[in-house]
Amino acid sequence: MILLRSIKIIIGDLKKSASHFQIKQLETQMEKAVIAQKSPYGIKMEPGKYAWCACGKSAKQPFCDGTHKGSEFKPVIVDITQPKEVWWCGCKHTKTAPFCDGSHKSL
Numbered sequence: 001m002i003l004l005r006s007i008k009i010i011i012g013d014l015k016k017s018a019s020h021f022q023i024k025q026l027e028t029q030m031e032k033a034v035i036a037q038k039s040p041y042g043i044k045m046e047p048g049k050y051a052w053c054a055c056g057k058s059a060k061q062p063f064c065d066g067t068h069k070g071s072e073f074k075p076v077i078v079d080i081t082q083p084k085e086v087w088w089c090g091c092k093h094t095k096t097a098p099f100c101d102g103s104h105k106s107l
């Protein structure tokens with residue numbers, strides 16, 4: 001009886017350790033983007049390819065300056081084919097990257 005109880009306690013501790021380890025592993029894998037600003041960057045764009053900063057750490061917001069290197073973030077490349085005003089996400093939490101979807105309002 002005592003042996004069975006001990007085994008149950010050990011199994012319970014192992015389950016707790018595994019889930020704690022898995023949660024910690026997920027937390028480290030899911031880096032959070034830095035909020036560059038809580039509003040979009042409205043910019044009149046000329047045709048060309050642009051790299052939108054996804055990590056939020058670029059000094060050239062809303063565009064990539066390479067600061068993401070070594071992180072899990074990569075810039076989003078956009079090909080603008082005609083002159084137009086673009087609302088680039090500044091909070092880095094949009095679900096329609098690289099464009100603002102209003103998510104900044106709930107941050």
Ligand code: FES
Binds near residue numbers: 088092094100105
């Ligand atoms: S600035 Fe990020 S969703 Fe609007």
